Amino acid sequence: MKIRVERDVLADAVQWVARSLPNRPSVPILAGMRLEAAGNEVVLSSFDYETSAKVTLPADVSEEGTVLVSGRLLADIARSLPAKPVDMEADSTKMELTCGSARFTLQLLPVAEYPELPTMPEATGTITPDAFAQAVSQVVVAAGRDELLPVFTGVRLEIEGDTLSLLATDRYRMALKELPWRPASGRAEGAALVPARVLAESSKSMTAGESVTLSLSSSDGGDGLIGFAGEGANGVRETTTRLLDGEFPKVRHLMSVQPSVTVRANTSEVVAAVRRVALVAERNTSLRMMIADDHITLEAATGDQAQAVEAVEATVVDETGQGLAMTAAGFNPHYLLDALNALDTPYVNFAFTAPGKPCLLTPLLELDGEASDDYKHVIMLMRLPQ
Structure with missing residues (x-):
């Protein structure tokens, strides 16, 4: 194999592929990165x-050819190269990389022992890249990170x-985003539980x-695979991942909140x-939100060592007409910040039902406008001390 590629193009591609390399590979060969040169491109x-x-x-x-080298080492090298074209030449045992006056020699791994990549499933539909990236970022904040409970570390994709x-x-929190997309067939239906980390990075x-293609394997196929394909900064990118096993909990009904008090x-x-x-x-203590007629007051403390109080102007509506049913709510401050930062609108609507019950956050374009129903974020409230 003998190729020349632009330094920035190579560095960007190597960094992206290297992110999928396992930190502790089950077999050493999986630490490799495969390079295949043919025609006028390299994969x-x-x-x-x-x-x-x-x-x-x-x-x-x-010269066309296929080689396997240490992925993380190649990523470190590519990131440090000067801004000049990169020449890569390999024989049967080693690859020599030259960029300006810098030269590296890498031992090759046995490419014949490397597993074949899975085949991308048939395309299920396409979606606008920016809309997809924003939707994923709004939802993954609510995904779990405990690998002992893998079903909660995924994002459920539902196609209708x-x-x-x-x-x-x-x-302890949940997020739902609904958005339009272009299905490959008019009656497209399906569901998949995708690892949140892979979905976010993709x-x-x-x-x-112009678009990202989603490819979901048929439920009858038994392989439980989903793929994503689209343009990156410097080339065409494709990724596949196996779907998570287990039944995702039925939580959609928690999104249907009939509020007794709303705060905007x-x-x-x-x-x-x-x-x-x-x-x-x-x-592990709550941030208290005190609700008044025309403002909310946020309070927190570390025992007797430190306290903080701040008031924020708000529009408070008693939905029952019988006086405020809630005057205080306890939030996990990190969960609250994650939810607020996921909103993409100037205003936020809090919908409260009762103390200890879930609180629904929805985006508002205008303070007195209708709350959007395409994004919903629910936070389980913390118990407040008496």
Whole structure:
């Protein structure tokens, strides 16, 4: 193999593929990155039997061939190279990489022992990259991170015609985003539980093109695979991952809140206040929101050592007409900040039902406008001391 490729193009591609390399590979060969040069392009790929990543780059190919090298080492080298074209030449045992006056020699791994990448399933539909990336970012904040409970570390994708829904929960909060997309067939239906980490990385890295293609394997296929394909900054990117096993909890009904009290406020003002007040919040204790007729007051404390109080102007509505049914609510401050930062509107609507019951946050474009129903974020309230 003998190729020349632009330094920035190579570095970007290698970094992206290397993110899918396992930290502790079950077998040493999985630490490798596969390079295949043919025609006028080179394909870089990795696979750990769960997730695959592949990027196709333009290159000047003098000699075609396929090699396998240490992925993380190549990533470190590519990141440090000077801004000059990169020449890569390999024989049967080693690859020599030259960039300007810098030269590296890498031992090759046995490419014949490397597993074949899974085949991308048939395309299920396409979606606008920016809309997809934003939707994923709004939902993954509610996904769990405890690998001992894998079903909560995923995002459930639900396909119903021209609507794509994303749903995640870690049992203490949940987020739902519904957005339009273009199904490959008019009657497209399906559901998949996708690892949140893979979904987040894929959506953020495929925003350079006009669309992202989602490919979901048939439920009858038994392989439980989903793939994403789209344009990256410097080439075409494809990734596949095996779906998570287990039944996702039925939490959609918790999104249907009939509020007794609603609070509307400026999102950025609430975010700034929560950040300041949370500085003194003791670990595993709540940030208290006191609800008054025309404002909310945020309070937190670390025993007798430090206290913080800040008021934020708000529009408070008694939905029952019988006086405020709730005058205080306890939030996990980190969960509250995650939810507020996931909103993409100037204002936020809090819908409260009763003390200890879930609180629903929805985005508002205008303070007196209708709350959006395409994004919903529910937080389980914490018990307040008497």
